[in-house]
Amino acid sequence: MTAGTATRQRKSAEGNFGVRTGRWARSAIVYGIVVAVLAGVAGQWLGVSPPAAYGICSACHGRDLSNWILNHSEGARLFVTAAGASWPLLTVVGLVLGSFLASIRNEEFASINLGGNVRQFAFGAVVMCAALFVGGCPTRIIIRTGYGDLAGVLALGGVATGVVIATLSLRWAARR
Amino acid sequence: MIVSFSSLAVGLIVGYLAQRSRMCTIGGLRDYVLVRDTALLKGVGAMLLGSWVVFGALHPIASSDVGRGLIAAGTTPTGLRAVAAIVLGGLVLGLVATLSGACPLRQHVLAGQGRVGAWAFLAGFYLAAVVYTSWISPSIGSWVI
Numbered sequence A: 001m002t003a004g005t006a007t008r009q010r011k012s013a014e015g016n017f018g019v020r021t022g023r024w025a026r027s028a029i030v031y032g033i034v035v036a037v038l039a040g041v042a043g044q045w046l047g048v049s050p051p052a053a054y055g056i057c058s059a060c061h062g063r064d065l066s067n068w069i070l071n072h073s074e075g076a077r078l079f080v081t082a083a084g085a086s087w088p089l090l091t092v093v094g095l096v097l098g099s100f101l102a103s104i105r106n107e108e109f110a111s112i113n114l115g116g117n118v119r120q121f122a123f124g125a126v127v128m129c130a131a132l133f134v135g136g137c138p139t140r141i142i143i144r145t146g147y148g149d150l151a152g153v154l155a156l157g158g159v160a161t162g163v164v165i166a167t168l169s170l171r172w173a174a175r176r
Numbered sequence B: 001m002i003v004s005f006s007s008l009a010v011g012l013i014v015g016y017l018a019q020r021s022r023m024c025t026i027g028g029l030r031d032y033v034l035v036r037d038t039a040l041l042k043g044v045g046a047m048l049l050g051s052w053v054v055f056g057a058l059h060p061i062a063s064s065d066v067g068r069g070l071i072a073a074g075t076t077p078t079g080l081r082a083v084a085a086i087v088l089g090g091l092v093l094g095l096v097a098t099l100s101g102a103c104p105l106r107q108h109v110l111a112g113q114g115r116v117g118a119w120a121f122l123a124g125f126y127l128a129a130v131v132y133t134s135w136i137s138p139s140i141g142s143w144v145i
Helices: A002-013 A017-025 A028-044 A058-073 A091-105 A117-134 A138-147 A150-175 B002-021 B025-035 B039-062 B079-100 B104-112 B116-139
Strands: none
Touching: A017 B002, A028 A138, A028 B002, A028 B039, A058 A091, A058 A117, A058 A138, A058 B104, A058 B116, A091 B002, A091 B104, A117 A150, A117 B079, A117 B104, A117 B116, A138 A150, A138 B025, A138 B039, A138 B079, A138 B104, A150 B025, A150 B079, B002 B104, B025 B039, B025 B079, B025 B104, B104 B116
16 A cells, blocks of 8 residues: 555656656665766866875865865975875865755754764774775775775775674664 | 865765765665665665776776776785785774764764764864874884785
8 A cells, every 4th residue: 555655656756857856866876876976087087186096085085184274274294195285175075065055955954962972072083093094984995996996895894894793782782 | 276176066966965865885784784774785886886887987988097907006905914904994994983873974964964973073083184194104104005
């Protein structure tokens, strides 16, 4: 019965362009393909390289941006990749702004405090160190694996193992 | 200058789509292990397959050195210690990212839609970036590749 109603709703939305694109935007598969294409295009034609497969990364681009700001404001000499050395990489700013615009447009923006913010701060620090150590956030590790980076394949295997261990231990702790 | 504009545009597009799809790269495997939900795992598979196809297609189109062969040059870790270090680093990354609730990219998206914990996460994230490049990276620089 529920399947019948769902099918009818989909047929009625067929003519509405906005509803149809909204459904495409909610698909994780579309997101994955768009990220892959944008990473390739940005790395090849939009100047987000020399490091190979550097189109999208939340950890490395964040490192480049924060170090660029410190280099230019405090005169520090911190490491910045060649892509973000002269002009800053603003991917992380775009990420936050883009999700802010999406949540405003769809009336999902809400300030939610779940608590445990000190713990989240510590987790953020550890995640950044581990991500810079293996050479990218999980998104860039996947992109590097597609590029053919052997270190990326190894890191992806490590990340998958870590996720499974953490999930199983969380479930074990919740069931006790 | 084009780098700033293009990376900002890429970030805007990816941030918008990530907020709509609730996509998280570690969330795919987590949801599969917990409740056998494969929606996000399909997204991860699409990203992996898509980037493989894109970089494979870029090589003949752009006639550059991307995507040459199955394994790119200069990415092979030297020695068993580098392999162990990379796998262990990835393990810590996956472990702690799962405990914090989302992958780094998803934390940026959550910060954009108003989650306070994500802003705390990002504060530690960018502080650690400066700490890592200032003190940790110089002492372990030759470990990876």
